[in-house]
Amino acid sequence: MNTVRAVTVTPGVPNSLRLDEDWPEPPTDEGAILVQALAVGICGTDQEIIAGEYGQAPPGQERLVLGHEALGRVLEDPTGTLQPGDLVAGIVRHPDPVPCPNCAVGEWDMCRNGRYTEHGIKGLPGFARDRWRVQPRFAVGLDPMLAPVGMLLEPTSVVAKAWDHIERIGSRAVWQPQNVLVTGAGPIGLLAALLGIQRGLSVHVLDRNKTGPKPELVRALGATYHTTTVAELDFAPDVVVECTGAPVVVIDAMCKAGPNGVVCLTGVSSGGRTIDFDAGALNRDLVLENNVVFGSVNANRRHWDLAAQALARADQAWLDSLITRRVPVSSYADAYASTGEDIKVVLDFEL
Template identity: 60%
Template sequence: MRALTVRPGVADSLALSDVDEPPPSEGSVLVDGLCVGLCGTDTEIVSAEYGEAPPGSELLVLGHENLGRVAQASPDSGLSAGDLVVGIVRRPDPEPCAACAAGEWDMCRNGKYVEHGIKGLHGFARERWRADPDALVRLDPGLTDVGVLLEPTTILAKAWEQIDRIGRRAYWSPRVAVVTGAGPVGLMAALLGVQRGLEVHVFDRVTDGPKPQLVADLGATYHAEHLPDSKLEADVLIECTGVPSVIVDLLSLGANDSVTCLTGVSSVGATIPLDIGGLNRNAVLRNDVIFGTVNANRRHYEAGVAALAAADRAWLNRLISRRVPLADFREAFARKPEDVKVVLELGAAG
């Protein structure tokens, strides 16, 4: 069968390969792959910045944002042929740390977890794949067109869960949220903020294309100006770009008792002038919290399903700017200015 692969550590080794059928050892449920979403993580793996093949394999099948349909499942799995499913990306380490053993593998303490399409497990960019029932989340058939957005949504479901938990350390009545970046992650951050009834402001540098209208149609406010020029004081701040200068600007916008969540992964080595004393002074005197978050566990997948189900399907569909057949994978990786989310179709159309 066909799969999109790389040779980890070898830059630009992206290829459409013929690979073996998934063995039963990968899971008791056989899934027909429908599509995968592409993101910056995939691009970085293709560039050989990181990525790790499964033991004994020279290739890594890409694809962590996924959607599939059950082809075969045992009666005791809780799943049936035809069910729409998403595979959970991260799996606990073989001898779980305390966090993994508790089902909080997104908070793994020893780093021995594995991740589909990223670290030690083949991904979902293949025509068929397998998983055990506990590694699958079932979706309503009505989400067929947009279910591939679930994995990025889970990242924000976790972020908002932790923001809510931190906020409840004391009196907590947030009103204004700021999101930096209007890519898929930023737009999902904004969606979940609007669903919570907050006044949401999204900052991005583009002034045309689909992003400003997508933000407006959420009922949020789009900003293309320099972040500090807005004079906003936000109760919740979610950073989705990883750009160091944006992060520094964001840390100046918090209201008293604000919570700032960093989701964007920065490149290392960048240096910019920074008044760390001023940032520390403000954080201490305002009771601010700044934290980072990555990945998601099953609870966040279920929260993500609920968020997608409550969202406008037409709006979600507009996030998917291109659907590209698997055979045209190089076109899918060629970024276009109007792209928000590019999806690679794995089925017969591919």
């Protein structure tokens, strides 16, 4: 029987990461489209699963294959949806089996009962294996020129959803946003800034790093880089995309938004910390200025398609510069070990 290499963990067991050299070939019930893995992006979610903080193996299995930022090349597709050789990414979240009202209409990113599943995270094997399968409706074809950077599609889908909802909320009235504040210059923040630039907005990115690649990456986009606090900024943004999850930054971002401002929270806070702030003053500002604060996570098919279009329009050299390390599968442990200086690390199946 053929086998593949797979990076796996035992969910809930800290530091159980390993490379299985004889993982079973993906069964056809995972999907009709067979894909050769090219690369998998690594993010904080992977680190948290490795630390044993969460994660759920597929039913009846002890171990979970990691990897949700996928890029592969189609080996076979009997459905004719894609052609052999096409670049493809697999949508991470699948709808719950009931389904809830949102999952029933393809809005599984807005699942109401929490019974959704996610590749490499919750109940579905991930993409960090030599070959994987995907159902046609969860397969997103990519422009061939995105071969070096297509694993960025998943994080781009997250910010594509964020911008989709920002614009839906903004359309409640005559809305002519001029400037955007993005807090955090990690992959999500930089990609959120990219989509703001593509919308013709004046984009400001705030991050605490004064050195390293982040300031230049922001400037190369045509955006402005700040290392002050949010409160010290000399403008009131029409849109805020908060990507840090840092409680002080979250509160300051909500306080800083201008009239009719929209604040999108994409960063997940760890909890367990308290902050002394004037909740009454924040409430007053939100009400009197008609501001909206909302949270956004994950993405549905529409957002994945929007993300693919955004990446295809972007400067490919700039996208490539987001990837600070490409690590072969044989050195998988190095890929998942955070240096604190990386922007995006990629596990490369072709090295």
